Amino acid sequence: MSTVKPEVEVQSFLKALFEGYIEESLIFPFPEVSDETKETVQAFSDAYKDFDAQFIDSDKIDAEHHFPREVVKGLGDLGAMGMTIPEEYGGSGFSAAAYCKMMELIGPLDASAAIVIGAHQSIGLKPLLLFGNEEQKKKWLPDLAAGKLVGAFCLTEPEAGSDAGSLKTTAVLDPKTNEYVLNGTKQWISNGGFASFFTVFARIPSDLPDDRKVKEIVCFAVVSDPNADLPGLTRAPEEKKLGLCASSTCQIILENCRVPAFNLIGGVGQGFKVAVETLNTGRTSLGAGSVGGSKVMIKLAAEHATQRKQFKTRIADFEIIRHKITRMVANTYALESMVYLTTGLVDRKIGDYSLEGACCKVFGTETLWQNINDALQIAGGNGFMNEYPYGRALRDSRINMIFEGTNEILRVFLALSGIKELGENLKEVQVALKNPLRDRGILTTYAQKRMKGTITQDRLTKVAPALAPEADQVAKYAGVFSNAVETIVRKHGKKVIEKEYQHERIANVLIDLYAQIATLSRTTATIAKKGEEKAAGEIAIARWFCHHAHHRMVGNLKALERNRDADTTAISDRVYEALEYPYDLWS
Numbered sequence: 001m002s003t004v005k006p007e008v009e010v011q012s013f014l015k016a017l018f019e020g021y022i023e024e025s026l027i028f029p030f031p032e033v034s035d036e037t038k039e040t041v042q043a044f045s046d047a048y049k050d051f052d053a054q055f056i057d058s059d060k061i062d063a064e065h066h067f068p069r070e071v072v073k074g075l076g077d078l079g080a081m082g083m084t085i086p087e088e089y090g091g092s093g094f095s096a097a098a099y100c101k102m103m104e105l106i107g108p109l110d111a112s113a114a115i116v117i118g119a120h121q122s123i124g125l126k127p128l129l130l131f132g133n134e135e136q137k138k139k140w141l142p143d144l145a146a147g148k149l150v151g152a153f154c155l156t157e158p159e160a161g162s163d164a165g166s167l168k169t170t171a172v173l174d175p176k177t178n179e180y181v182l183n184g185t186k187q188w189i190s191n192g193g194f195a196s197f198f199t200v201f202a203r204i205p206s207d208l209p210d211d212r213k214v215k216e217i218v219c220f221a222v223v224s225d226p227n228a229d230l231p232g233l234t235r236a237p238e239e240k241k242l243g244l245c246a247s248s249t250c251q252i253i254l255e256n257c258r259v260p261a262f263n264l265i266g267g268v269g270q271g272f273k274v275a276v277e278t279l280n281t282g283r284t285s286l287g288a289g290s291v292g293g294s295k296v297m298i299k300l301a302a303e304h305a306t307q308r309k310q311f312k313t314r315i316a317d318f319e320i321i322r323h324k325i326t327r328m329v330a331n332t333y334a335l336e337s338m339v340y341l342t343t344g345l346v347d348r349k350i351g352d353y354s355l356e357g358a359c360c361k362v363f364g365t366e367t368l369w370q371n372i373n374d375a376l377q378i379a380g381g382n383g384f385m386n387e388y389p390y391g392r393a394l395r396d397s398r399i400n401m402i403f404e405g406t407n408e409i410l411r412v413f414l415a416l417s418g419i420k421e422l423g424e425n426l427k428e429v430q431v432a433l434k435n436p437l438r439d440r441g442i443l444t445t446y447a448q449k450r451m452k453g454t455i456t457q458d459r460l461t462k463v464a465p466a467l468a469p470e471a472d473q474v475a476k477y478a479g480v481f482s483n484a485v486e487t488i489v490r491k492h493g494k495k496v497i498e499k500e501y502q503h504e505r506i507a508n509v510l511i512d513l514y515a516q517i518a519t520l521s522r523t524t525a526t527i528a529k530k531g532e533e534k535a536a537g538e539i540a541i542a543r544w545f546c547h548h549a550h551h552r553m554v555g556n557l558k559a560l561e562r563n564r565d566a567d568t569t570a571i572s573d574r575v576y577e578a579l580e581y582p583y584d585l586w587s
Contacts, residue, residue, distance in 0.1 A: 076147015
């Protein structure tokens with residue numbers, strides 16, 4: 001692992017990790033929330049809990065498949081729709097950490113309410129907040145903060161989901177009126193049934209070649225009167241969904257919908273960047289919601305396991321149940337550490353936290369799913385009954401692994417983002433090799449990195465001594481990871497972008513590295529604050545989690561070289577040809 005730091009300031013901890021750098025200054029000390037922020041969030045949490053208890057009947061709205069519009073208005077009056085909006089525009093100006101803590105609370109109380117708030121705030125109005133000009137912000141943010149306007153994010157189309165570059169919706173400028181005319185269909189739009197502020201992504205048709213089509217994509221604020229639809233904008237019937245039944249999801253159909261040129265957000269050709277950066281910032285809050293849901297499942301599982309007896313013994317004392325409880329707690333602790341380490345990066349204005357946010361989303365949504373499944377299993381037959389909360393929790397949480405980029409696409413994103421950075425550096429080295437005397441600085445740095453990476457490893461010097469073995473192990477495998485990815489890039493060259501079996505393994509190792517590093521950073525802070533004796537519980541969790549993450553990493557790294565990928569392709573090909581299970585024993 002290289003100790004040679006890049007000449008420019010590191011803007012992404014995980015991208016630097018691909019290149020062999022552990023930038024400890026970004027992850028130590030673990031972010032500490034001020035007492036003032038804690039008090040503010042606590043007061044807001046108490047107010048929200050009271051509102052939820054009084055006005056949100058989760059069973060009723062889930063059964064009726066309808067989120068009452070008066071509750072949406074009440075959320076606006078409460079201030080829940082403007083948490084992230086700066087105070088000068090009428091919002092609360094919450095930090096990323098404070099907002100995520102609120103979403104951690106809101107999600108378990110009622111998942112459909114969390115969608116109303118999150119679709120509005122995490123993504124719906126976020127392009128305006130990130131890329132809008134001052135005039136646009138002054139015009140719309142106050143009403144968005146008050147809930148008078150409700151936001152919806154309109155990117156997905158029937159033929160363009162994760163592939164945002166394939167948008168078919170068009171925007172054609174009418175120079176006579178200085179308006180854009182929008183035509184197209186947006187699909188699965190959360191809040192679509194009652195939103196009045198639509199962030200719409202479209203394409204300005206041109207003669208650009210296919211590889212530059214993203215330059216045509218633009219972003220618009222399509223704003224209607226809350227009490228009357230905009231001409232040319234139609235809301236299709238509400239979708240009937242597996243979960244989140246009370247939330248509104250429908251198609252938005254644009255037919256010669258006229259939008260003033262003033263409503264263009266971010267400028268011509270910037271739409272793809274607006275979409276990507278909006279989704280990058282929204283993913284961490286999905287991880288936060290998964291923390292909240294996981295904590296509820298741990299509480300339910302612990303209560304049931306300690307009360308239920310079988311064979312005259314509490315089921316809590318059976319080792320198989322103990323393992324489930326420990327896995328639930330350790331994974332939740334790691335997730336919580338990842339989320340609030342990432343919000344610390346966001347609040348410090350670190351330049352790029354896209355990979356960290358994606359890790360939170362993937363690890364978080366899969367952790368929640370496993371935790372609900374474990375809690376249901378511990379509950380036994382009760383878990384399968386609708387009078388208990390497990391069924392709705394399963395239904396409501398399943399979409400999380402699809403929301404804001406499927407976990408499969410995000411794994412590819414994690415791998416290729418790091419590979420891109422590494423590949424560009426390797427190009428620089430290849431050029432330098434043609435003129436080694438002129439470019440000896442580049443080659444010296446690269447040689448040092450290779451020697452350090454293959455012979456020695458950096459240490460995580462700021463981890464508490466009680467966790468030194470875990471810290472050394474993580475540093476070692478960070479070095480192995482960097483070298484392994486470089487080997488994959490050299491082996492496949494440009495074709496590396498097609499190697500999704502390898503992308504998944506690379507992403508899984510990266511997620512486990514980040515989870516361990518976040519856990520070690522947090523536990524170190526706890527030890528510094530409380531001392532080893534009082535931090536014994538968290539030290540045990542960190543050791544347990546790092547042990548299991550280590551075994552996962554070893555398996556994934558070995559599989560980069562030795563695997564059954566050819567068999568995987570062959571088996572799937574046979575199924576695709578038959579379009580069914582082709583090995584029926586009785587046929």
